[in-house]
Amino acid sequence: MAEERNGAENGGVTGTDEDYGPVVSVPAGIGFLNHVRKKRLVIHIDLNNTILVSDAVTGQGTVAALEYFLTSVTWGKKNDHGKWEWLSDAPSLHPPSSDAVSYYSQFGRVPGFTSVAGRRFKGVLDEHLEQLRWPEGIKGDKELSVRGEDGRLYHWILPSFFQLLRDLTQEEWEFSILFRTFGTDLPRVLRAVSRAVNEGAHPLFPDLPELKLSLNLTPGKIRCSKRAIVVSRAEERASSLDGDRGLYQYFSAVHGLGGFQDHFDWWASNSFSLRGGKPVWIDPFDQQVQHIFIDDNIRVNDEDTIVHPKVFLDPGGSDTRTASTFELYDITLVQTDLLRAISDPSYFTQRVHICLENYERNVQHGVM
Structure with a gap:
């Protein structure tokens, strides 16, 4: 039996190496990072x-969005009689078997998922939802909090994101954060x-x-x-x-925090695939800058993923190749485990650390 994959504890999405596809290296901790030459x-x-x-x-809203996410990380299949059978008792980012499909893939958006089939x-x-609650006794903030469909007050932006900002600064990294979304929330996120x-x-x-x-x-x-x-x-x-x-030089030189709305119609016209x-x-030849992309729709199936990684072929050159998601998974591409991002304040920091170690190892071994 495969050992449980690192990062699946603490109430988040769980699974084995077989479930997850690419095997994630577990960073040795801050001690290792001290030996990684500080880059941007x-x-x-x-x-x-x-x-x-x-x-x-x-x-x-908050409740419906979390229920929707659960439909995308819970797995089953239809049996010979056309009846749905669950193949997992706990959410996982990847299917527990080759014949499993997510509930969302089979049935689409289902309001009140956890009150019916789920x-x-x-x-x-x-x-x-309890872990998402805005601190009790503190007045809500018009930008930072949101009232859910159940009338309760929740964090609008996950605290683990703000913890990432604090951690990267304390670890003395030079960094920039670029929000990348197809949606319309970007102006409000920047204000918040x-x-x-x-x-x-x-x-x-x-x-x-x-x-x-x-x-x-x-x-x-x-x-x-x-x-x-x-890009404009x-x-x-x-x-x-x-x-x-x-x-590449433009994005590598952007400072601070900011955001860009990506092109949804282009993704749709390419059948929601990697390209x-x-x-x-x-x-991989640049020792000064490392790019990391974190998105819940990053998947190892290149026909159903959301980021198009373009890897340079030569030092200083302009020619690139399209890399597969599998090749860069947890090296430069991180599939968000929303449940862990909610339950673990250090979630995003840990994922960045994992990417730093894996990237360094791959560059040293000439894999990239």
Whole structure:
């Protein structure tokens, strides 16, 4: 029996190495990181079901969004009589067997999932909703808290995201955070993060202004076509017409926190596959910068994933190849385990540490 994969404890999504596909190296901890030459980290991070448990596009509140996520990480199949049979008793990011499909893949969005077919997962829902509660006795914040469909007050942005900012600063990394979303929540997210990092408005992280983090409140756009990828934000502009190297340099040089709306229609026109996904450029020859992308829709099936990794072929060159998700899983691509991101304040920090170690090892061994 495969040993349980690192990172599956503490009430999050669980599974074995067989369940998860790529095997994740377990970092040796801060001791190891002290030996990794400090580089600049550019962390691209999704919003919905990654740092937000809600969705403005679909109108889902906190409860509905978490129930939806559960339908995507619970597994079963139809038997010979056409009846659905569960193959898992606990959520997991990856199927427990080759013939398993997620409940969402089979039935789509099902309102009140844990009150009907998914009753066995009601305890998981209730546990994580409780962990999402806004601190009792503290007045809600118009940007940082949200009232759920059940009338209770919840965190709108996961505390584990703000913990990541604190941890990276304390570990003395030079870093930038780029929100990457297909949705419409980006302007509000930027305002909410500003409330926390500039005004100290978050009750759990009142010290964030001391970190002196810069924040660009202007949302950018990334638009893709067969001809080119164009990135724009206010007066800034970069295009792949000038080569992929220019876009890599643009994102590598962005400072502080900011965000870009990616091109949903392009992803849809590419059948929601890797080639239509959110682009990210990876240069394994660059010892100064490492890019990491965190998104709940990153999957090892390249026909059903959301990020398009483009890896440079030569030092300083402009030619890239499309890498598979499997190749870069937990090296530069992180599939968000939303349940762990809710239950474990250090979740995002741990995933970044894992990527740092795996990336360093792969570069040293000439794998990338």
